[in-house]
Amino acid sequence: MAVTMIESLRAFEADHVWVADNRERLLQDHADSWIAVRDGSVIGVDQDFDALLRKIPDPSHTCIEFIGREPIEMIL
Amino acid sequence: MIVHGRLIGDAPFFAVHVQHARFGGIVWMLADTGASRTALLDRDSLSLRIPGDILIPADPPVVGIGGSAATYLVSDVEFTLTGETGLFVRKHDLCVVRHPLESLRTPERARMLRLPSVLGRGMIGPSRFTYESSSRTVTLEFGA
Numbered sequence: 001m002a003v004t005m006i007e008s009l010r011a012f013e014a015d016h017v018w019v020a021d022n023r024e025r026l027l028q029d030h031a032d033s034w035i036a037v038r039d040g041s042v043i044g045v046d047q048d049f050d051a052l053l054r055k056i057p058d059p060s061h062t063c064i065e066f067i068g069r070e071p072i073e074m075i076l
Numbered sequence: 077m078i079v080h081g082r083l084i085g086d087a088p089f090f091a092v093h094v095q096h097a098r099f100g101g102i103v104w105m106l107a108d109t110g111a112s113r114t115a116l117l118d119r120d121s122l123s124l125r126i127p128g129d130i131l132i133p134a135d136p137p138v139v140g141i142g143g144s145a146a147t148y149l150v151s152d153v154e155f156t157l158t159g160e161t162g163l164f165v166r167k168h169d170l171c172v173v174r175h176p177l178e179s180l181r182t183p184e185r186a187r188m189l190r191l192p193s194v195l196g197r198g199m200i201g202p203s204r205f206t207y208e209s210s211s212r213t214v215t216l217e218f219g220a
Binding site: 002005006008009010012013016017020049050053059060061062063064066068072074075076 | 082084085089091092093099100101102104106108110111119122123124125140141156157158162163186187189190191192194
């Protein structure tokens with residue numbers, strides 16, 4: 001169980017890093033869209049977040065990111 | 077136990093498994109020393125399908141830059157991170173922030189959904205938090 005959890009956390013992290021590393025290419029293909037990523041592959045795309053959640057099998061364990069043309073500054 | 081995070085640009089993130097009796101999932105959390113509590117924002121709250129009936133209004137209310145949003149507390153939440161020598165597990169309360177997304181116009185709604193969930197001082201405080209942009213290092217060291 002612990003090994004599975006470690007693998008899941010690392011895979012999830014790797015997918016977020018993959019999105020960051022591939023942002024320019026993803027902008028060309030999916031600008032202003034929400035994407036779901038698993039194992040370094042885009043498994044779902046939609047401009048509507050809720051619609052994307054309905055499309056993908058396990059949103060609670062999936063990397064979901066917005067590929068936006070508009071840069072935004074966040075102060076949290 | 078040393079837990080390694082990742083810098084996305086210059087922002088420090090950690091993959092955190094969040095588990096409650098009624099929901100569970102993995103959240104990409106921004107380590108935020110300005111946050112007194114660990115908080116799930118709208119995108120992750122929706123992805124994890126947190127049921128509304130377990131949300132208790134936060135007391136005292138939570139305020140941030142930009143004003144107030146509806147904030148709730150969930151007790152008995154288990155947080156799991158991957159450390160160098162295994163899993164790091166802590167039980168903690170979780171704050172859930174909900175903005176009135178249905179009343180926002182589409183561009184503003186999309187911006188609010190981009191807000192990351194935050195790993196706050198409740199979880200970071202007991203650790204030695206290292207953030208070093210030059211070496212692209214971000215870690216939480218517990219029990220140091």
